[in-house]
Amino acid sequence: MSDVLIRLSQLGKCFSGPAGDVTVLKNINLAIERGEILAVIGKSGSGKSTLLSIIGLLDNATAGHYALCDTDVRSLSHYQTSILRNQNIGWVFQNFNLVSELSVLKNVELPLKYNKNIKKTDYKAIALKQLERVGLLDKQNNFPEQLSGGQQQRVAIARALVGEPDVLLCDEPTGNLDSENADQIVDLLLTLNAAGSTVLIVTHNESLAQQCGRIIEIKDGMIV
Template identity: 50%
Template sequence: MMNKLIELRNISRAFGRTQQATRVLESIDLTIDDGDKLAIVGPSGSGKSTLLSIIGLLDPHYQGDYFLRGRNIKALENKQLSQLRNNQIGWIFQNFNLISHLSALDNVAIPMRYNQNIKSKEYNERALHALDVVGLADKYALKPSELSGGQQQRVAIARALINEPSLILADEPTGNLDSHTSSKIIELLLNLPTSGATLVIVTHDANIAQQCSRRVKIHDGSLVHDHQ
């Protein structure tokens, strides 16, 4: 039996002042279990990335209730939220978000610097292992400008894995990659040795969504269906 990781109840999100607010999400109910590989699909502007930001604890300005392992997120203090974001959530972005002047190894190591459970003497070994998992151990000394787009995204994936999170969030992770490289990146994501970590991917690509174990569709801010 799967354990419930996330439960969203009646989540809505609006941007702008009350009188002229633009509703982006409307009454979203969604449950995500441990080990799910969930695709959130929908057209541009449908609210996919906004929903992912809420799930990833980056956007607290929503209405409704968000439960993470049974705890209501609204009851947590900022310090607790920061620790959850760093220790339990790994982010993968469309634009990679690597720091240009740092090596691949140092980019991967960044999240560990905010994790009190990992000692500094372990940084290099753990980062090198994460790069090995994504097939880039031999590129550890290279900077982002010396890597291809696919290699940069692999570094970003290694960085997302480094704190052994229970939740990995990917926002259009192949949006800047060619189709062949995209296929390799999605294959890597769906087969990561992450000890049952939950994966949530925002994508407009139906082929990517079909490879996930679950799919939800967002249209005009509303959840229109959930395919197992």
């Protein structure tokens, strides 16, 4: 059995606009195995977030193939894609994207509402388990604005983990953090990887990239 979780073959992405077509990614070949931790680096505008959006099923490639868990994503309906996205992908963003009106606990419970297989009465226990992993059990009743940036990012990571996704996609996860908080997030991502999570990190943080098992650089839309 192949342990490849994500396979991109000759993948390309072109945006069409009033000023014409812009090719953002071309001929991307990449296989990511279950359990890997991988850093994606490259200059601003090189296509890193676009690549992550395609892998995270938020956008479609315009050329080539993408297989997630051995399933060609183009063969899926919108509904099937949304289920795959909800159950297999955990997102972590630079600006945390927490809901300010909801408590930490309710933020972490949020993705569970989109999974019909999970009973409402189980939400709290599942969310608390992930809050414990990120070391924030004691903040469950606080609101995001009462937390430091690093703590908010740990809540976002707990939320990303709550559906037990196959892969964590992190787009500049330390981009808004000071170095001390950034180091804590790096340690957490490495710990999660050691516990079995597959982790993809777009980053400018050199020490973070160096600690990953593999680094790929994107330049002018291609892996170099």
